[in-house]
Amino acid sequence: xxxxxxxxxxxxxxxxxxxxxxxxxxxxxxxxxxxxxxxxxxxxxxxxxxxxxxxxxxxxxxxxxxxxxxxxxxxxxxxxxxxxxxxxxxxxxxxxxxxxxxxxxxxxxxxxx
Amino acid sequence: xxxxxxxxxxxxxxxxxxxxxxxxxxxxxxxxxxxxxxxxxxxxxxxxxxxxxxxxxxxxxxxxxxxxxxxxxxxxxxxxxxxxxxxxxxxxxxxxxxxxxxxxxxxxxxxxxxxx
Numbered sequence: 001x002x003x004x005x006x007x008x009x010x011x012x013x014x015x016x017x018x019x020x021x022x023x024x025x026x027x028x029x030x031x032x033x034x035x036x037x038x039x040x041x042x043x044x045x046x047x048x049x050x051x052x053x054x055x056x057x058x059x060x061x062x063x064x065x066x067x068x069x070x071x072x073x074x075x076x077x078x079x080x081x082x083x084x085x086x087x088x089x090x091x092x093x094x095x096x097x098x099x100x101x102x103x104x105x106x107x108x109x110x111x112x113x
Numbered sequence: 114x115x116x117x118x119x120x121x122x123x124x125x126x127x128x129x130x131x132x133x134x135x136x137x138x139x140x141x142x143x144x145x146x147x148x149x150x151x152x153x154x155x156x157x158x159x160x161x162x163x164x165x166x167x168x169x170x171x172x173x174x175x176x177x178x179x180x181x182x183x184x185x186x187x188x189x190x191x192x193x194x195x196x197x198x199x200x201x202x203x204x205x206x207x208x209x210x211x212x213x214x215x216x217x218x219x220x221x222x223x224x225x226x227x228x229x
Contacts, residue, residue: 004155031215033216033217035217041222042203042221043156043201043217044219056216091155099144100161101146101158102146102158102215102217104157106154
């Protein structure tokens, strides 16, 4: 069956550009998470959606980061005025309900030059 | 910030040997999960152990959890070259209500290399 998909898989942005990263979760999964993974590190939580409601955005590093899931399925993570420190792999995960195992997408590798 | 610390940071073994990785964490948890990440691929869920469980098995995997020591271990028996990957523990926080929506806090991972 179809897993979590993310696009683009790779993105190179010049410093100051805006980027939008897309996540298609597994159909019917209520919970959706975004994580940021720096090279050689474990993923770090960014934000969480339950259906279309963003219930936790405590991990977003600055107000340049914005996420939405308007219809409770596809989600977009937007980064405005990208900085070099934003370079990382951005992972999306979904789960059928809160608290259980999460299914991760392949990630989007963002490089800011 | 990372909650967990994993030990060792890197582990190199021969095919057929067992591999043990340890994870320590700091706050109360609802459950602890182990994930594998191959080079260039996404994270794959391996096993979940709840805070009221002490041991769990899945195929060649055995996970233990000691909540009094805030630690867990992952044992892979009869390792194969295909087990070469990074392994992460991740904790889902507990709360007074006993439920958790599942926000995961990951450790820094153990890099396992299995030589054929």
